[in-house]
Amino acid sequence: MDLLSNLALGFETAFSPVNIIWCFVGVLLGTLVGVLPGIGPTATIAMLLPITFTFSPVTALIMLSGIYYGAQYGGSTTAILINLPGESSSAVTAVDGYQMARRGRAGQALATAALGSFFAGSVATLLLAMAAPPLASVAIRFGSPEYFALIVVGLLVSISLAHGSMLKALGMIVLGLVLATVGQDAYTGTPRFTLGQLELYGGINFVSIAVGVFGVAEIFRNLEDERGREVGVKHVTHLWLSREEFRRIAAPVMRGTALGSILGILPGGGHVLASFASYAVEKKSSKHPEEFGHGAIEGVAGPESANNAAAQTSFIPLLTLGIPAHPVMALILGAFILQGIVPGPKVISSQPELFWGIVASMWIGNVMLVILNLPLIGVWVKLLSVPYRALFPAIVTFAAIGCYSINNNPFDVYAVIVFGVLGYALIRCGCEPAPLLLGFVLGGLLEEHLRRALIIAHGDPMVFIQNPISAVLLAVGVIILVVAALPSIRGKRDEVFAEDEG
Amino acid sequence: MIRHMIATAAMLAALAASTHNAAAQDTFPSKPVTILVPAAAGGPSDTVARLVGQAMSANLGQQVLIENKGGAGGSLGTGQVAKAAPDGYTLLLYHIGVSTFAALYPALPYKPSELTSVGLVTEVPMTLVGRSDLKANTIAELLALMKQPGTSLTIGTAGVGAVSHLCAQMLEQATGAKLTKVPYPGSGPAMTDLIGKRIDLMCDQTTNTTNQIKAGEIKAFGVTTPKRIAILPDVPTVDESGLKGFEITAWHAVWAPKGTPEAVRVRLSQALQVALKDPVVIERFAALGTVPVEPTEATPAALDTHFKAETARLEALLKTAN
Numbered sequence: 001m002d003l004l005s006n007l008a009l010g011f012e013t014a015f016s017p018v019n020i021i022w023c024f025v026g027v028l029l030g031t032l033v034g035v036l037p038g039i040g041p042t043a044t045i046a047m048l049l050p051i052t053f054t055f056s057p058v059t060a061l062i063m064l065s066g067i068y069y070g071a072q073y074g075g076s077t078t079a080i081l082i083n084l085p086g087e088s089s090s091a092v093t094a095v096d097g098y099q100m101a102r103r104g105r106a107g108q109a110l111a112t113a114a115l116g117s118f119f120a121g122s123v124a125t126l127l128l129a130m131a132a133p134p135l136a137s138v139a140i141r142f143g144s145p146e147y148f149a150l151i152v153v154g155l156l157v158s159i160s161l162a163h164g165s166m167l168k169a170l171g172m173i174v175l176g177l178v179l180a181t182v183g184q185d186a187y188t189g190t191p192r193f194t195l196g197q198l199e200l201y202g203g204i205n206f207v208s209i210a211v212g213v214f215g216v217a218e219i220f221r222n223l224e225d226e227r228g229r230e231v232g233v234k235h236v237t238h239l240w241l242s243r244e245e246f247r248r249i250a251a252p253v254m255r256g257t258a259l260g261s262i263l264g265i266l267p268g269g270g271h272v273l274a275s276f277a278s279y280a281v282e283k284k285s286s287k288h289p290e291e292f293g294h295g296a297i298e299g300v301a302g303p304e305s306a307n308n309a310a311a312q313t314s315f316i317p318l319l320t321l322g323i324p325a326h327p328v329m330a331l332i333l334g335a336f337i338l339q340g341i342v343p344g345p346k347v348i349s350s351q352p353e354l355f356w357g358i359v360a361s362m363w364i365g366n367v368m369l370v371i372l373n374l375p376l377i378g379v380w381v382k383l384l385s386v387p388y389r390a391l392f393p394a395i396v397t398f399a400a401i402g403c404y405s406i407n408n409n410p411f412d413v414y415a416v417i418v419f420g421v422l423g424y425a426l427i428r429c430g431c432e433p434a435p436l437l438l439g440f441v442l443g444g445l446l447e448e449h450l451r452r453a454l455i456i457a458h459g460d461p462m463v464f465i466q467n468p469i470s471a472v473l474l475a476v477g478v479i480i481l482v483v484a485a486l487p488s489i490r491g492k493r494d495e496v497f498a499e500d501e502g
Numbered sequence: 503m504i505r506h507m508i509a510t511a512a513m514l515a516a517l518a519a520s521t522h523n524a525a526a527q528d529t530f531p532s533k534p535v536t537i538l539v540p541a542a543a544g545g546p547s548d549t550v551a552r553l554v555g556q557a558m559s560a561n562l563g564q565q566v567l568i569e570n571k572g573g574a575g576g577s578l579g580t581g582q583v584a585k586a587a588p589d590g591y592t593l594l595l596y597h598i599g600v601s602t603f604a605a606l607y608p609a610l611p612y613k614p615s616e617l618t619s620v621g622l623v624t625e626v627p628m629t630l631v632g633r634s635d636l637k638a639n640t641i642a643e644l645l646a647l648m649k650q651p652g653t654s655l656t657i658g659t660a661g662v663g664a665v666s667h668l669c670a671q672m673l674e675q676a677t678g679a680k681l682t683k684v685p686y687p688g689s690g691p692a693m694t695d696l697i698g699k700r701i702d703l704m705c706d707q708t709t710n711t712t713n714q715i716k717a718g719e720i721k722a723f724g725v726t727t728p729k730r731i732a733i734l735p736d737v738p739t740v741d742e743s744g745l746k747g748f749e750i751t752a753w754h755a756v757w758a759p760k761g762t763p764e765a766v767r768v769r770l771s772q773a774l775q776v777a778l779k780d781p782v783v784i785e786r787f788a789a790l791g792t793v794p795v796e797p798t799e800a801t802p803a804a805l806d807t808h809f810k811a812e813t814a815r816l817e818a819l820l821k822t823a824n
Contacts, residue, residue, distance in 0.1 A: 042543070045543070045544075046543035046544070046570060049543065049544075049552060050552065050556070050568070053552075053556060139694070140694065140697055140698040141698065142698075143695060143698055143700045144695075144700070184574070184575075184662075186661055186662070186685050186687060187662075187685050188662065189606065189661075189662035189663065196609060198574045198577070198578055198581075198607070198609055198611055199574075199578065201574035201575070201578075201607075202572065202574060267690070267691065267694060317694075321693075321694070321697065322690075322693075322713055322714070323690045323691070323693060323694050324690050327542060327544075330542065330544045330545065330688070330690070331542075331543055331544035332544070333544060333690075334543065334544025334545065334548060334549050335544070337546075337549050337709070337786075337789065337790065338549055338552060338553065338786065340785060340786050340789040341789070342709070342712065342713050342789060342790075343713075344713030344714060344717065346713065346716070346717055407570075407571060407572055408569065408570070408571050409571065409578075448687065452684060452685075452686075455656070455682060455684050456656055456682075456684055456695075456700060456701060458654065458682065
């Protein structure tokens, strides 16, 4: 059996003392930078690249990969505890995770995130080991028409992210889409809404928006009323899950893992959709949809699993095709090249111990992460008892450092202030930040793929229908719309008939 | 040992070359030197900078730090170096794009004259490649296909101002045929669509294409250098295949802020020349499909000439295109 001998080779490589140590260093660092708001894996990997010069290629890549998926574990911690997501995936976790924390269930939320991530990470790694090359050929089949259709479906189902007014959620998505148009137009180079600021040519920084509308706005909200202050919930009841809670998270974790694994393979933006899509699925299939947005444990379990599965499978296009799916993968591609290896179709066969070593190390790394993270839950929860006069400035300081470190650009820090104020205004109006963030993240991709699909088709819009995958996806979108609209249409008709009779 | 001797020789040469500003010469560098790369970490320019920076630090006897500052096609970070203290401790390493900033960004935060040359680093060859099932196998057949009435082949680029975009413009200008340029946010996604047979052509650096060419997933039509390259010996040059004088490379160079003492610039250029002889640098450059420039090119004078010529040529190209 090929797979077994390959895995044996992989584990032999990954279990060498040097690799074990650096794998641990990687996941530990990843957890830490994931926990610190704003300081993400990109900055960390960039800073550590020079150190890996002296390593063998496999050791260097084991450590750098460890930082990446370790950060996925850590990233949920701040999202849950202080409503401060560092990336789009943890923005979804913040929605229900933070509500759980406010209700004294931070321990359960963190445990759910860790266990869900572990399960998803293990399954996705197995997938990577068994089927990387065939899965990569799926990725190749996805072109712009397919991505466009996928994103349309994503936006339609995302309405479920809102737990209040549907109209306000739609408004927030549109606002996000509008914000995404800021920056230089990729197709003509024309600056759009840049207000003469060169810093805005590259668009608004995602982290600035996320930290502003979630974290900083939440701090403002807490500051307005001395008695209603909530950050710093002291009474935490249980740290561990009850049997009932285990039962509730089992299905969401499995669904999230499946969804995340599939979406993670698509390099044109699939991984971004993973946690949003999982949240939508859980809310739709839940028997208690009214709990979502108020601390539903499924709303943490599904997206966290999806996010970690996608993180793992997003290595597939890189390792098999040499195509990076997102900025962190681009950085890891750079690490490969610095080591004199250009990832591509031949890496698996020409460097088997490298490929299988990395795959095996991911498994080991996931085990280390769960061992590392479960005892840490108690420590993190204690952080909540830090008095707010120390906690608030600390959060803001770390967030500012994190935002600055992404591009070494003070402008991004000013943007946090603007979005903090905007976010506070939105909370006051009863609008939620999650749909805004989704609109922003998907807006850029939506425009990119729509325009590219049309350019390649020489302007023929039929391309979206002639293409089987996109046609099916768009049909799904239409069905979602009809299903969503039916009750109100029926309601209207009943009204009309009632009037007629009267 | 030999590296040490070369380093010493370089140091001596630098000493000999300096006619003034001896004070700066004696003490430079007395603290870590920062090379700013105005693009994301992990990209091709960043990789070049990290390899060269590592080798330069051995020669300078000081750490060389790499700082990434992306934004506005690289002009933001370039502006930051232009405005930095002219003491040789803040340098810029970037590519051909620096020649196009003035033409592309009306609100450029610096004047091109605010940068001063240190030296060229490498000229990364470009390859003209196509999808595997394209009905042309040579440049001549490709040209015939391009000129068929009613056709407009699609060519992927990494966005306005990218080298792949410049190459596509040049191809249009050289052939007179109309191409449909499809911009992507980087070479990676464009390559996905080329392998997936959704676009027809691409003109990109060897770094991004060699593996895929060798795996037979895409078709190579030609290299854009005057001579064939070692990593792809069977691929003809575009020039020899009929498009006379068609030449473009993703050249990389090091700059310092204007006003950097002459002696310091010479010292940095010496360190650069030594770094470009480093076996690790040569080996890793080879994996990128390129070679370091000759020592005579890694000098302020050579970069001055090259920069001036490329700026004139590319500004004219961008002007006719818009």
